[in-house]
Amino acid sequence: MTTVCPYDERDLLLQLQGGDEVAFGHLYDHYWASLYSYAYNRLRSKELSQDIVQEVFMDMWRRRETLQIDNLSAYLHTAVRFLTYKELKKLPLDHSYYLEFEEYLVSYIYADTAVQEKEYQQLLASWIELLPEKRRKIFLLHYLDGLSTETIANDLGISRKTVQNQLQRAKTELHERYAHYLTTLLIITSLLK
Amino acid sequence: MKEQANSQYLKEIIARYLAGTATAAELEFLEQRDMLIDKDGGDFSKINGPEKQDIKDQIKQRLDLEIRRSRPSIRFVRWARYAAAALLFATVGTEIYYYSQSNSTQVNEELKAEANIASSATISPGTNRATIVLDDGSEYQLSESQSGIVNAVNAITYEDGNPISTSAYTSATIVVPAAGQYRVTLSDGTKVWLNSISSLRYPVQFSGSERRVALSGEAYFEVHKDASRPFIVESDGQEVKVLGTKFNVSAYQTFPLITTLLEGAVEVSADAAVQKLTPGQQVRVSDGKMKLMKGKVDLEEVTAWKNGYFKFSGNLESIMDKVARWYDIEVIYKVKPDPNMTFEGKISRDKNIEEIFEIMELTKEIHFEVQGRSVIVMK
Numbered sequence: 001m002t003t004v005c006p007y008d009e010r011d012l013l014l015q016l017q018g019g020d021e022v023a024f025g026h027l028y029d030h031y032w033a034s035l036y037s038y039a040y041n042r043l044r045s046k047e048l049s050q051d052i053v054q055e056v057f058m059d060m061w062r063r064r065e066t067l068q069i070d071n072l073s074a075y076l077h078t079a080v081r082f083l084t085y086k087e088l089k090k091l092p093l094d095h096s097y098y099l100e101f102e103e104y105l106v107s108y109i110y111a112d113t114a115v116q117e118k119e120y121q122q123l124l125a126s127w128i129e130l131l132p133e134k135r136r137k138i139f140l141l142h143y144l145d146g147l148s149t150e151t152i153a154n155d156l157g158i159s160r161k162t163v164q165n166q167l168q169r170a171k172t173e174l175h176e177r178y179a180h181y182l183t184t185l186l187i188i189t190s191l192l193k
Numbered sequence: 194m195k196e197q198a199n200s201q202y203l204k205e206i207i208a209r210y211l212a213g214t215a216t217a218a219e220l221e222f223l224e225q226r227d228m229l230i231d232k233d234g235g236d237f238s239k240i241n242g243p244e245k246q247d248i249k250d251q252i253k254q255r256l257d258l259e260i261r262r263s264r265p266s267i268r269f270v271r272w273a274r275y276a277a278a279a280l281l282f283a284t285v286g287t288e289i290y291y292y293s294q295s296n297s298t299q300v301n302e303e304l305k306a307e308a309n310i311a312s313s314a315t316i317s318p319g320t321n322r323a324t325i326v327l328d329d330g331s332e333y334q335l336s337e338s339q340s341g342i343v344n345a346v347n348a349i350t351y352e353d354g355n356p357i358s359t360s361a362y363t364s365a366t367i368v369v370p371a372a373g374q375y376r377v378t379l380s381d382g383t384k385v386w387l388n389s390i391s392s393l394r395y396p397v398q399f400s401g402s403e404r405r406v407a408l409s410g411e412a413y414f415e416v417h418k419d420a421s422r423p424f425i426v427e428s429d430g431q432e433v434k435v436l437g438t439k440f441n442v443s444a445y446q447t448f449p450l451i452t453t454l455l456e457g458a459v460e461v462s463a464d465a466a467v468q469k470l471t472p473g474q475q476v477r478v479s480d481g482k483m484k485l486m487k488g489k490v491d492l493e494e495v496t497a498w499k500n501g502y503f504k505f506s507g508n509l510e511s512i513m514d515k516v517a518r519w520y521d522i523e524v525i526y527k528v529k530p531d532p533n534m535t536f537e538g539k540i541s542r543d544k545n546i547e548e549i550f551e552i553m554e555l556t557k558e559i560h561f562e563v564q565g566r567s568v569i570v571m572k
Binding site: 037044122 | 208238
């Protein structure tokens with residue numbers, strides 16, 4: 001996406017509208033990789049990703065005469081994104097896309113660089129915000145209590161002490177950040193104990 | 194906690210995104226997640242160069258195929274029909290392309306699958322079409338169900354005897370439009386076949402010491418023998434003088450004047466140059482310069498049009514010039530055709546234009562797209 005298209009895109013689009021396959025080819029050359037990588041990075045399937053990229057370009061070709069595209073890149077990426085999510089919705093929960101998401105949510109404990117922390121915190125924060133109240137409580141409860149220090153230590157091959165320290169830090173931060181959620185949550189937890 | 198409850202919920206959010214009912218916060222979350230997944234190129238960046246190239250090529254091939262199939266006006270090859278109707282192959286340099294039976298079977302299978310994609314616009318071939326303009330300015334659109342007119346002593350009729358006009362005229366002009374052809378029998382019995390975009394002006398009755406007609410475009414003449422009155426065809430500064438013979442004159446504007454003799458003898462003159470032709474010879478006049486063509490002239494190719502078919506032998510542009518006149522189309526070249534790419538073959542002039550293109554496309558060297566009355570030639 002950062003590469004510069006060697007032809008003026010407006011010209012190519014005009015030629016495309018006239019049914020010019022050469023212009024179509026240039027647009028394909030320019031965009032195929034970023035579109036394919038979007039699909040492939042999520043689906044991890046060559047076949048599905050190829051199908052999606054093909055569909056996106058064919059759709060552009062079929063509708064070339066009526067297309068009003070101000071921003072071709074955005075148009076194509078929106079299309080590939082939609083089709084990719086459509087496939088993702090069909091995939092089972094044991095597909096890597098979902099497994100990695102689960103992993104990611106607890107990876108704060110494993111995280112050790114500042115950059116990862118920041119991105120992680122953002123994602124975690126928006127995820128927690130999204131959850132309906134009941135789900136949110138369950139998530140936090142699971143998050144705080146469900147992580148066994150022992151499991152993490154074994155997974156990472158680090159000492160239980162390190163894990164405990166990290167986990168404590170995570171809990172503290174979560175408490176600070178989500179204090180308003182946790183107040184009620186902790187009451188529930190204590191009642192359950 | 195239930196295993197993967199988060200993923201389950203993520204799926205619900207995806208479903209809402211697809212349905213267009215996701216909240217702003219949900220969309221924001223998906224975007225954040227997207228960014229993280231593509232960070233550092235993701236798994237795609239781990240694919241090596243050659244494999245990426247393969248993937249790229251595979252998708253492009255599939256696209257090209259699908260585009261070809263989706264083109265409404267150019268349908269897939271109807272092999273069986275062509276087998277009898279046409280014998281056309283292409284040569285590029287010294288290579289010859291053959292199409293195996295297995296290949297055509299596969300194409301037929303594909304055709305069946307495509308059968309429900311109706312052809313929206315087909316370009317029909319030309320037909321018998323002409324106008325006669327008489328010297329009093331009256332014009333008659335000639336019948337498409339007739340193929341020629343006869344200039345008899347006191348009437349102009351169709352070949353079957355139906356009258357067109359019984360008034361006395363001194364001269365007439367037959368004008369044949371694009372996608373038309375017509376035949377004229379002159380008062381001396383000379384027969385003239387007129388091709389598309391051609392016109393012939395002639396005296397309704399020949400008188401005097403010569404028989405003089407004026408031609409623009411292309412015509413094939415079978416001149417009735419009359420040694421006392423030479424027959425002269427005038428076109429664009431050239432004169433072809435004959436006694437009794439068969440010959441073809443092509444005199445299209447911006448193209449060379451080409452006179453080809455089949456039988457007898459003619460004398461071609463342009464400016465100061467004069468050339469006598471013997472049967473089988475051809476002379477070309479271009480910018481006032483006359484050139485006798487060396488080597489054997491393909492007479493069948495020269496007169497194929499009057500016998501109802503195309504005989505192609507030569508480069509694409511020369512073929513498309515003929516096709517354009519007969520189908521009344523405009524040809525647009527997206528790429529300059531390789532002058533070394535030549536096509537050889539015969540095909541009936543009764544075919545729709547797509548059928549001609551389909552055959553030429555079999556060479557895989559060329560590609561046509563029909564848009565209205567324009568044909569775009571692509572590689």
